[in-house]
Amino acid sequence: MSEPTVRVRGARRTFAAELAPVRALRGVDLDVAAGEFVAVMGPSGCGKSTLLNVIAGLDSVDDGTVEVAGERIDGRDEDWLARFRRHHVGIVFQFFNLLDGVSALDNIVLPGVLGGMRRKQAESRARDLLDLLGLGDRAQQVPAVLSGGQRQRLAIARALVNEPTLLLADEPTGALDSDGGLEVLELFRRLHDDGQTIVMVTHSPDVAAGALRTVRMRDGLVEDDGTGVVALSDSAGGAVAATAG
Numbered sequence: 001m002s003e004p005t006v007r008v009r010g011a012r013r014t015f016a017a018e019l020a021p022v023r024a025l026r027g028v029d030l031d032v033a034a035g036e037f038v039a040v041m042g043p044s045g046c047g048k049s050t051l052l053n054v055i056a057g058l059d060s061v062d063d064g065t066v067e068v069a070g071e072r073i074d075g076r077d078e079d080w081l082a083r084f085r086r087h088h089v090g091i092v093f094q095f096f097n098l099l100d101g102v103s104a105l106d107n108i109v110l111p112g113v114l115g116g117m118r119r120k121q122a123e124s125r126a127r128d129l130l131d132l133l134g135l136g137d138r139a140q141q142v143p144a145v146l147s148g149g150q151r152q153r154l155a156i157a158r159a160l161v162n163e164p165t166l167l168l169a170d171e172p173t174g175a176l177d178s179d180g181g182l183e184v185l186e187l188f189r190r191l192h193d194d195g196q197t198i199v200m201v202t203h204s205p206d207v208a209a210g211a212l213r214t215v216r217m218r219d220g221l222v223e224d225d226g227t228g229v230v231a232l233s234d235s236a237g238g239a240v241a242a243t244a245g
């Protein structure tokens with residue numbers, strides 16, 4: 001098998017808090033192969049966003065290793081991570097995080113230019129993406145006049161401008177009505193069909209059902225990685241793989 005696009009081993013992340021430290025990740029292992037569409041589910045506070053941020057290089061682990069697109073990203077400095085994200089990671093958030101003052105087109109063009117494209121080239125890619133995502137006639141409009149589903153599709157277009165190795169989404173349908181949620185899910189499925197690797201956090205079983213594999217987290221751990229292979233701890237504390245059933 002080729003290198004997985006994501007390989008996380010023994011990831012730990014603890015946040016300082018007033019009463020007691022919060023152990024958001026307590027030793028997470030996760031592999032995502034190239035081309036997979038994976039949903040991450042679990043109760044609120046179980047560490048889903050922390051895991052996604054760690055994979056995105058937006059947050060760092062205290063212990064353990066994180067490999068994305070064949071590179072170790074743990075222990076890197078901010079500059080390295082910023083460059084890494086521009087080339088390898090597209091991120092979609094629950095509340096879109098679009099630039100309100102500029103057109104839909106420029107919301108895509110600007111990160112393209114930051115990613116090293118010439119303005120003309122970025123514009124042509126942005127127009128292609130707007131067409132692909134059904135927003136071709138919205139290029140000059142500002143995000144405020146778009147529906148929630150359209151805004152999220154625009155945020156997805158922005159995430160795709162630099163042809164990321166990995167598309168990450170944290171509750172991408174969480175702020176949308178059911179039609180908007182379906183639009184976004186439908187789009188992810190099309191992107192997956194075209195080979196895009198996607199990791200999507202959601203707490204909606206309906207949304208997760210659109211993915212090809214579901215990873216379940218609880219209390220800072222992966223409880224079930226959705227591959228049908230159970231990790232059994234051996235006496236030395238290492239992991240032994242066994243097939244379920």
Ligand SMILES: Nc1ncnc2c1ncn2[C@@H]1O[C@H](COP(=O)(O)OP(=O)(O)O)[C@@H](O)[C@H]1O
Nearest residue numbers: 015016022024043044045046047048049050051
């Ligand atoms: N920056 C932070 N500072 C302090 N605590 C945090 C921070 N980020 C997350 N946490 C805590 O870590 C735990 C896991 O959070 P999170 O990964 O956001 O969970 P989820 O996305 O599954 O709801 C929660 O208890 C949360 O309050």
Ligand SMILES: [Mg+2]
Nearest residue numbers: 048049050170
């Ligand atoms: Mg979250």
